[in-house]
Amino acid sequence: MNAILVPTDFSKHAAYAAEVAAQIAKRTGAEVVLLHxxxxxxxxxxxxxxxxxxxxxxxxxxxxxxxxxxxxxxxxKFWEGxxxxxxxxxxxVHKAVVAENRERNVSLVVAGAHGMSGSSTEFAGSxxxxxxxxxIVPVLTIKRRFENFELNNIVFSSTxxxxxxxxxxxxxxxxxxxxxxxxxxxxxxxxxxxxxxLSRKLIYDMAEKNEIKxxxxxxxxxxxIETGIYAYAKHINADLVCLATHGxxxxxxxxxxxxxxxxxxHADIPILSIRLTEAQEKTGVIFPE
Numbered sequence: 361m362n363a364i365l366v367p368t369d370f371s372k373h374a375a376y377a378a379e380v381a382a383q384i385a386k387r388t389g390a391e392v393v394l395l396h397x398x399x400x401x402x403x404x405x406x407x408x409x410x411x412x413x414x415x416x417x418x419x420x421x422x423x424x425x426x427x428x429x430x431x432x433x434x435x436x437k438f439w440e441g442x443x444x445x446x447x448x449x450x451x452x453v454h455k456a457v458v459a460e461n462r463e464r465n466v467s468l469v470v471a472g473a474h475g476m477s478g479s480s481t482e483f484a485g486s487x488x489x490x491x492x493x494x495x496i497v498p499v500l501t502i503k504r505r506f507e508n509f510e511l512n513n514i515v516f517s518s519t520x521x522x523x524x525x526x527x528x529x530x531x532x533x534x535x536x537x538x539x540x541x542x543x544x545x546x547x548x549x550x551x552x553x554x555x556x557x558l559s560r561k562l563i564y565d566m567a568e569k570n571e572i573k574x575x576x577x578x579x580x581x582x583x584x585i586e587t588g589i590y591a592y593a594k595h596i597n598a599d600l601v602c603l604a605t606h607g608x609x610x611x612x613x614x615x616x617x618x619x620x621x622x623x624x625x626h627a628d629i630p631i632l633s634i635r636l637t638e639a640q641e642k643t644g645v646i647f648p649e
Contacts, residue, residue, distance in 0.1 A: 361390040361467040365460055367453055367491075368394055370429045373472035375436070377502040380630075381470040382438045383509045387537075391443045393464055394433070396426055397456045398448065423448070454490040461497060469499045492605060492633040498530065504628040511538040516602045517545040517589045520562035527604035527634040528570050534602075534632075542575040543596060547588030549581075593629055602632045 364381045368374040378394065385392050430446045445464075449456040457469060473488045492499050516531045518524045528544075535542040544567060546559050556579055563577040582588030593601050 361385075361388040362465045363391045363393050363467060365393045365395060365457060365464070365466045365469045367457055367469070367471055368396055368433070370396070370433060371472065373503065375433065375472070376505045377470045377472035377500075378433065379436070379438045380500070380502050380506055380509045381468075382442050383506075384468070384470070385442045390467065391445065393445045393447060393460060393466065394430065395447045395449065395456060395460055396430070397453045398422065398426070398450050399452060452490075453487050454494050457491055458494050461495065466497055468497060469495055471499060471501055473501050473503055492635070496635050496637070498635070499633045501631045501633070503630070506630075509630075511535075511540045511599045513543065513596050513598045514538075514540045514600045514602060515543045515545050515589070515593055515596070515598045517547060517585075517592075518604055520544070520546060520559075520566045523636050524604050525566065525569060527602070527636065528566060528572075530634060531602045531632075532570055532572055534600075540599075542572065543592070543598070544572075544575050544577045545589065545592050546579050547582055547585045547592075548579060549584055549588070590629075598629060600630050600632055602634065604634045604636050 361384075364385055366374070366378050366381045368378060378392075381392050384390065426448055434444065434446075447460060449459070460466065461469070469491060471488055471491060488499070488501055511534070514531065514535050516528060518528070532542070534540070544563050546563055548554050548556075548559060559579045560577065563579070567573075567575055567577070578592065580588045580592055582591060589601060589603075592598075
């Protein structure tokens with residue numbers, strides 16, 4: 361792993377993400393890039409009227425404030441032994457993240473999120489959704505503090521159609537590295553019926569193709585994909601839920617208003633979203649509409 365990117369607004373949830381990123385960095389030898397994005401509408405209208413002109417009084421004040429916040433964040437004990445870079449960019453978070461990914465050969469984005477809407481200073485669900493849509497690298501979303509980020513049980517939920525081969529390979533590597541129990545889950549809904557025999561064959565054929573021998577294959581029936589995933593994750597006390605998604609799908613299919621209550625009750629489960637690079641098979645979709 362080369363570098364881990366952590367977008368930070370200096371909120372407590374961003375700090376939760378930073379702590380997890382630091383733990384992963386220590387295990388993998390990666391560097392951590394802390395990225396703060398100054399989104400002009402969130403500041404005084406006149407503060408950056410000429411923000412591109414270096415040396416203006418207003419811009420210097422804002423940059424001093426940001427540097428102090430970086431300094432405060434860097435005093436946290438979990439950074440010991442981790443190489444950290446600090447970056448400040450202007451504009452939108454998701455565009456800045458994409459740019460930084462390209463510049464630094466980032467392997468993973470770790471973002472903190474507070475429920476569905478967050479607050480004026482904490483990353484909102486809409487921001488995370490945009491990150492998942494535009495990032496070609498996996499995005500790990502953290503919603504609470506983990507002093508010891510252990511991955512005993514990992515769930516990979518999918519259709520197990522062909523385009524999911526590479527994402528499953530990535531999840532397999534994570535499971536092997538952490539000696540985790542890997543659960544391969546397929547959720548069947550009333551609108552997308554599939555015979556159990558076919559579902560089982562898809563799961564086990566893909567596991568064989570990826571040379572995965574130790575895993576639990578499970579098929580669950582539920583009214584929708586989202587509640588099925590969370591019901592199973594709760595049942596096995598999952599430490600991580602991994603999902604493959606096309607860019608246009610994003611998080612909307614996972615955190616829609618229809619399951620707001622379900623999500624809030626299980627909001628502390630970390631989610632790893634892996635962008636699919638191959639076209640969908642004609643036999644199905646990742647998360648059927």
